[in-house]
Amino acid sequence: MVLQKRLNYSFDGYQVPVIPRASRSARGRSSIRKKRDNSHIHAFEILASVAGNFLHANESSNPENTALAKEADLFHGNDVKEKQDDEAGFFKGDLFAHGTCSEVITACVPGLQGEHDNQSHLEGQGQNVLEKEEGGLKRRNSNEKIIHIKGSSGGFTEPGHKVSKDCISDNNVEKPLLECRKHLDSSPHGGSTARKLVNRDDDENFARCTQSSLRNKICSPPPDTPKPKDASPITSDENNSRDNSELENLQRMYPFKKRKFFNQSSSSTSDRGSHCQGVFDFSDTKVNSTIHGTAIEDSSSIADQQVHPGSKGCNVKLSIKSFKVPELFIDIPETATIGSLKRTVMEAVTAILGDELHVGILLQGKKVRDDNKTLIQTGICQDDKRHRLGFMLEPRHSRISPPSYNEDPCYLTSTPQQKLSRQSTSLMFQQGTYNVSQERSLIKIESCAEGDINMVSSVPDTSANNNMSKCRALVAVPAINMEALAVVPLRRKSGNPDFGQRRIRRPFSVLEVEALVQAVEKLGTGRWRDVKQRAFDHAKHRTYVDLKDKWKTLVHTARISPQQRRGEPVPQELLDRVLAAHAYWSQQQCKHQLKPL
DNA sequence: GTTAGGG
């Protein structure tokens, strides 16, 4: 097939991770603090990073989750086939085989808002691929109210909930919090409706990574590797310094994303760009049972709300775990690398976000436009309302109509729904009202479109196991959408050389190596076309040039010390044969060259 | 179209 097959990734939502300040496992993270406003908001921390999260697993980590359990079983059953036959799946699921993938569980559970209670929240297992963070609330005042806002999903701590307080102890902010959430947050059905991202496999029926395998890999529990650093208590100062260092780490880790993001969000976004977690302290906010009784029926009446006279200086703490970006459609050649996919998604996101961002507040689905209203006035402090509280990240300039997506094939396709989203703007996540379950998807790759393996699990984090780190996960929600592809074929901008250009990297499996060695032993070096025909005739993705190159690397590998070797280990026995064959045929070649003389 | 070798 001459034309490149393209993969359509539909991102129903893009979870922009919010990195809690208290989080310690973060590998990279920046923190921006803007506090002491002396107004309603006394403290606002933005600690999250937009650092990409491209995989989304929306299963609950709850082992009791039936669906998940099944998946796990399937996974362990090894549904990744590897045939000795040239074509059979050589793909071994490497793409997701890296440890960190197992962490890729979103912290957001579909429509859990207010439904939490005794259900275990997948958040406990959630983890961003790139970041090891868990939602963490930073403790401020003992009387603070804590509202946990997780992008589009539930899991938020009820204000005043005793667990919340417990969780926010000084020295152990994260873990306790996590544990608390496990009880408070819920949503067993989080991932049941996951969609799949499928890569059409036409010609090569080559590598295959079933959904279940992926999912299971994604969901497999991370190794238990304690992270020393996380064990220490965190003091305020510590956090500060840590934030700084983490910021650096973050920048190092996600240079591209960060750069990209910030470039497009000027001025004040320098910091906030990818940081979305906010902890709001509303010292002026009065919340008490009385106020709660004063239900605000309609957001339109919010403006009329008055601060309850009897209220005391309670603070409302909001922890925004993530923001959701409207559905995105990505069209990408299946041969594109993972890195390309990342960049594409990033571009899509940044394209939507446009330039500067500002935060929009939604209450019960309606935008709260009056910035002068107090929380108490808007009813945000009320439990019932809080469940309806949502945040949006939107372009500063109301609607910079994005380049016509239809006209710009390099971009994203948009569905009517998406167009609406864009109009209302970009990142948005609504607490409680948003049902993530339907948005979550898993990636399914029928035919391997694998590329840069490292990317997926890019940051093997030792903290992965940290309980805290499990607290948060962010994830993009890829869902394939072939229709979109058909309707609006997207093409990569010429500027990106990756697209449709370089073939995906497909490491040779041991079996392939063995086949190659055997063929070369018999045919010798220099007859790559024959080798190809003999041992890889059906492996269309292996050209004789590939075989020649592989042989070259094999010889090199065989000559270096085992410690220097990378990738899937090749049995020494095979390497020995490589050297032997190489020596033999080199000698033969010399003889042939000498004979004429 | 293959081979060989550098990138």
Added chain:
DNA sequence: CCCTAAC
């Protein structure tokens, strides 16, 4: 894996 000179 890519690129390309050389055959």
